[in-house]
Amino acid sequence: MDGSGNAAFVAFERVQKSYDGETLVVKDLNLSMPKGEFLTMLGPSGSGKTTCLMMLAGFETATHGEIKLDGQSINNIPPHKRGIGMVFQNYALFPHMTVAENLSFPLEVRKISKSDREAKVKRALDMVQMGEFGNRRPAQLSGGQQQRIALARALVFEPELVLMDEPLGALDKQLREHMQFEITRLAHNLGITTVYVTHDQTEALTMSDRVAVFDDGRIQQLAPPDKLYEEPDNSFVAQFIGENNTLLGKVEEISGETCKVRLDSGELIVAKPVNVSEVGERTRVSIRPERVEMNMERLQDGAFTLKAEVLEFIYMGDIYRTRLRVAGHEDFVVKTRNAPDQPRLKPGERIEIGWLPEDCRALDS
Amino acid sequence: MSDQTASGRPESPQSPVAALPGGEVTERDQDGPMLAADGRPLKSSLARALRREKLRALALIAPLLVFIFISFVLPIADMLFRSVQNDIVADTLPRTVVALANDPLEEEGVPSESTFAQFYTDLYIAEEYKEHTRLGSRLNYEMSGISSLFRGTGRAVGRFDTDIYADQFEAADPAFEDPAAWADWMADDDIRAALPLTTDAYDAWAGIAVELDEDNPAEEDPEDIVYTSLYRDLANGAAPPAPFPQVDVSGFESVSIRELFIEEDEDWADPEVWETIRAYSSRYTSGYFLNAADMQTTPEGVELRPENERVYMTLFVRTLWMSLVITFSCILLAYPISFLLATLPARHANLLMILVLLPFWTSLLVRTSAWKVLLQNEGVINDILVWIGIVSDTNRLALINNATGTIIAMTHILLPFMILPLYSVMKTIPPSYMRAARSLGAKDWTAFWRVWFPLSVPGIGAGSILVFIMSIGYYITPEIVGGTRGVFISNRIAYHISTSLNWGLAAALGTILLVVVLALYWVYDRLVGIDNVKLG
Ligand SMILES: Nc1ncnc2c1ncn2[C@@H]1O[C@H](COP(=O)(O)OP(=O)(O)OP(=O)(O)O)[C@@H](O)[C@H]1O
Ligand SMILES: [Mg+2]
Numbered sequence: 001m002d003g004s005g006n007a008a009f010v011a012f013e014r015v016q017k018s019y020d021g022e023t024l025v026v027k028d029l030n031l032s033m034p035k036g037e038f039l040t041m042l043g044p045s046g047s048g049k050t051t052c053l054m055m056l057a058g059f060e061t062a063t064h065g066e067i068k069l070d071g072q073s074i075n076n077i078p079p080h081k082r083g084i085g086m087v088f089q090n091y092a093l094f095p096h097m098t099v100a101e102n103l104s105f106p107l108e109v110r111k112i113s114k115s116d117r118e119a120k121v122k123r124a125l126d127m128v129q130m131g132e133f134g135n136r137r138p139a140q141l142s143g144g145q146q147q148r149i150a151l152a153r154a155l156v157f158e159p160e161l162v163l164m165d166e167p168l169g170a171l172d173k174q175l176r177e178h179m180q181f182e183i184t185r186l187a188h189n190l191g192i193t194t195v196y197v198t199h200d201q202t203e204a205l206t207m208s209d210r211v212a213v214f215d216d217g218r219i220q221q222l223a224p225p226d227k228l229y230e231e232p233d234n235s236f237v238a239q240f241i242g243e244n245n246t247l248l249g250k251v252e253e254i255s256g257e258t259c260k261v262r263l264d265s266g267e268l269i270v271a272k273p274v275n276v277s278e279v280g281e282r283t284r285v286s287i288r289p290e291r292v293e294m295n296m297e298r299l300q301d302g303a304f305t306l307k308a309e310v311l312e313f314i315y316m317g318d319i320y321r322t323r324l325r326v327a328g329h330e331d332f333v334v335k336t337r338n339a340p341d342q343p344r345l346k347p348g349e350r351i352e353i354g355w356l357p358e359d360c361r362a363l364d365s
Numbered sequence: 366m367s368d369q370t371a372s373g374r375p376e377s378p379q380s381p382v383a384a385l386p387g388g389e390v391t392e393r394d395q396d397g398p399m400l401a402a403d404g405r406p407l408k409s410s411l412a413r414a415l416r417r418e419k420l421r422a423l424a425l426i427a428p429l430l431v432f433i434f435i436s437f438v439l440p441i442a443d444m445l446f447r448s449v450q451n452d453i454v455a456d457t458l459p460r461t462v463v464a465l466a467n468d469p470l471e472e473e474g475v476p477s478e479s480t481f482a483q484f485y486t487d488l489y490i491a492e493e494y495k496e497h498t499r500l501g502s503r504l505n506y507e508m509s510g511i512s513s514l515f516r517g518t519g520r521a522v523g524r525f526d527t528d529i530y531a532d533q534f535e536a537a538d539p540a541f542e543d544p545a546a547w548a549d550w551m552a553d554d555d556i557r558a559a560l561p562l563t564t565d566a567y568d569a570w571a572g573i574a575v576e577l578d579e580d581n582p583a584e585e586d587p588e589d590i591v592y593t594s595l596y597r598d599l600a601n602g603a604a605p606p607a608p609f610p611q612v613d614v615s616g617f618e619s620v621s622i623r624e625l626f627i628e629e630d631e632d633w634a635d636p637e638v639w640e641t642i643r644a645y646s647s648r649y650t651s652g653y654f655l656n657a658a659d660m661q662t663t664p665e666g667v668e669l670r671p672e673n674e675r676v677y678m679t680l681f682v683r684t685l686w687m688s689l690v691i692t693f694s695c696i697l698l699a700y701p702i703s704f705l706l707a708t709l710p711a712r713h714a715n716l717l718m719i720l721v722l723l724p725f726w727t728s729l730l731v732r733t734s735a736w737k738v739l740l741q742n743e744g745v746i747n748d749i750l751v752w753i754g755i756v757s758d759t760n761r762l763a764l765i766n767n768a769t770g771t772i773i774a775m776t777h778i779l780l781p782f783m784i785l786p787l788y789s790v791m792k793t794i795p796p797s798y799m800r801a802a803r804s805l806g807a808k809d810w811t812a813f814w815r816v817w818f819p820l821s822v823p824g825i826g827a828g829s830i831l832v833f834i835m836s837i838g839y840y841i842t843p844e845i846v847g848g849t850r851g852v853f854i855s856n857r858i859a860y861h862i863s864t865s866l867n868w869g870l871a872a873a874l875g876t877i878l879l880v881v882v883l884a885l886y887w888v889y890d891r892l893v894g895i896d897n898v899k900l901g
Contacts, residue, residue, distance in 0.1 A: 079803040092801035096819045106805035
């Protein structure tokens with residue numbers, strides 16, 4: 001599922017962007033999306049997500065490189081001719097027009113006849129279940145309703161590509177979850193290619209076909225959500241997506257699919273080498289809290305184990321969250337399912353922990 | 366808890382009770398209003414609490430409010446009040462006003478002898494107090510020539526041949542020669558009641574003696590007005606009781622005061638003079654307003670002045686029209702500038718802003734005078750146009766001392782007042798609207814015209830109101846560059862305030878201007894809606 005090659009609908013090729021001529025905000029961006037894909041750009045603030053979106057929409061020009069839409073370079077096509085639907089973070093609904101006028105605006109500028117316009121506006125409003133709100137002004141709508149109108153407006157002229165820049169940022173959690181569902185449903189039903197920007201990782205993981213994790217102007221990893229979570233390519237992605245335990249050490253031996261890492265505290269563990277290639281290299285070993293095993297019976301024979309001391313035990317309903325001191329790190333977290341056979345630990349208890357070698361990834365440091 | 370509260374309110378023992386966390390209790394009668402903890406209706410409790418807050422807030426600003434009221438509202442109200450105030454005739458000629466009101470003016474519109482006699486008394490007193498000239502100039506606004514009539518007759522009135530009465534009375538009874546006797550008589554209520562005209566004249570004369578000459582009336586011979594009045598009282602059949610000397614005046618030689626006046630100046634026989642005095646004798650007048658609206662009172666009623674005399678109407682129309690033109694030129698010039706201000710990067714925008722604000726740091730007079738230099742016949746602009754060859758040397762443009770000059774200079778001076786509100790409104794339009802419009806397929810111009818422009822209209826509204834209202838009352842610039850054809854109504858008001866001293870007319874013009882502005886404001890509110898105006 002790499003989406004490269006001729007099938008690419010949207011393609012960034014070696015794109016760079018600088019605003020001030022001194023620093024690159026986007027550094028060497030390569031990305032290709034097949035038609036119909038829902039791709040999310042995820043990354044910390046200032047990592048260049050909006051900039052990428054704006055370059056695609058035509059409001060910023062790439063300093064270097066090419067952006068292609070459906071095989072054609074769009075570097076020199078003005079925004080209004082790109083036919084890209086866009087949902088802005090603050091919705092950007094025109095306050096002086098009613099909802100229906102807002103929706104019919106893109107149709108009017110496309111010189112679509114009045115009757116067609118009305119039909120399309122009605123269809124778009126129904127699509128987002130806002131059929132009765134045509135005569136209201138945006139200011140008379142709630143945040144979620146405005147959001148839906150913005151979505152309907154971006155879709156009403158049937159664009160093949162829709163860009164959304166943190167469209168749910170202003171909504172409360174419940175509404176946000178509802179809208180996440182609604183947006184993905186619409187995007188899939190209509191077969192639209194979507195580029196979605198967020199810095200909420202849950203949103204990214206639940207909605208997308210693929211997620212592009214941005215940092216420092218580069219895509220750190222581009223992968224489907226499950227792969228991103230379970231097989232992070234580097235320590236930034238491992239840290240950024242989900243909760244993560246890291247242990248620092250040095251590679252001692254690499255043999256194919258496994259490697260041995262000597263932790264700074266002296267213990268030896270087995271890990272899966274991801275981006276370490278040489279013996280003696282420093283590494284950051286990453287284990288997901290829910291992949292840490294405290295029940296030794298479940299571990300394979302010969303698995304490496306570590307001694308740990310319980311520092312904190314938090315009951316969270318569905319799970320237990322235990323903070324441990326492991327190999328000199330005090331922020332090692334283990335999550336265990338709340339099951340009848342699961343012991344409730346007390347601070348000060350000493351236990352042993354272990355994991356499967358493939359869950360423990362040796363990454364760059 | 367419930368029992369406790371219920372027992373406190375025996376009239377509704379079963380009222381449901383809700384306890385508030387603070388231990389206070391709110392209850393509601395079965396179907397009565399919500400009650401507060403002390404049993405009063407919640408609504409009135411709330412109103413009381415709010416009122417206390419409001420009063421406290423009011424007390425905080427009270428000193429300022431009083432200051433504004435005294436230094437701002439009162440003077441304006443006083444000034445506006447002058448437009449209908451007309452005390453001077455009633456104050457200066459009180460007796461004449463009463464007499465005129467009862468005088469049928471049978472003899473070709475000229476008052477009767479008795480009215481003239483009252484007028485004689487009035488004018489005599491006014492002359493002593495030197496008030497007849499003020500009255501004359503006031504009435505001169507309504508009828509030219511009255512001023513000199515009053516001045517001239519005022520000088521002569523002391524020399525009227527009424528001294529024959531004094532001589533005849535003194536000859537009839539020597540008691541009249543004694544000022545002290547006069548003082549005694551005039552202290553006697555019965556005598557006063559019997560001789561109303563005499564009493565009135567004597568009191569006025571005594572007042573003059575005390576106030577102006579610092580004399581004791583009991584030591585001075587009464588003036589002719591007193592004897593004239595006495596003659597008229599007695600001729601009317603008055604019978605003053607003793608100790609007033611019994612004098613029979615039927616044999617006295619008499620003079621007609623009416624004739625004396627007409628002899629002095631035949632204009633006193635002009636019915637128009639008396640019509641004017643009568644018309645302006647009430648304490649309130651619509652005269653100033655009629656005048657300000659280019660109307661006049663004629664015997665047939667109120668009518669417009671002849672076309673060539675309609676000064677104020679022309680000025681009002683010109684003021685409104687030119688203010689409109691100035692407002693529109695301000696919009697035209699300010700819009701692009703504000704657009705640049707709002708959209709340029711901060712560094713350039715700040716520079717531009719300084720240029721916009723620069724005029725505020727320069728004196729208004731300097732700026733206006735600079736326009737004189739630029740616009741005059743041999744001025745910079747004409748020179749450049751001639752040099753380029755657009756106009757010939759013999760045919761230089763008349764850019765100053767006319768409406769053009771006023772419009773150019775005022776547009777420049779009022780421009781910042783259009784730019785600032787426009788800018789602050791434009792600044793609040795998020796750039797994402799334009800982007801949204803373009804991403805939806807609108808060309809730059811369409812996006813601007815359909816999205817950006819409508820959102821900036823409230824700024825135009827605010828700026829227009831500001832500029833229009835300021836320009837309608839502008840004075841200094843039209844005065845300097847407007848010549849005669851480019852002056853505004855305010856220049857006329859200023860003229861009446863400081864030169865012709867016709868404050869009543871100035872106040873009437875000002876009131877009309879105020880009403881026009883308020884009416885326009887109302888129309889504007891109706892058409893555009895004042896809610897659609899914002900200053901940012
Ligand atoms: N118009 C601009 N001029 C100069 N620098 C800019 C401009 N817009 C963005 N930048 C810079 O480019 C970098 C990337 O900005 P961008 O808006 O793309 O970040 P982002 O990933 O969208 O962040 P966020 O999640 O906070 O929206 C930031 O460092 C920002 O300061
Ligand atoms: Mg952004």
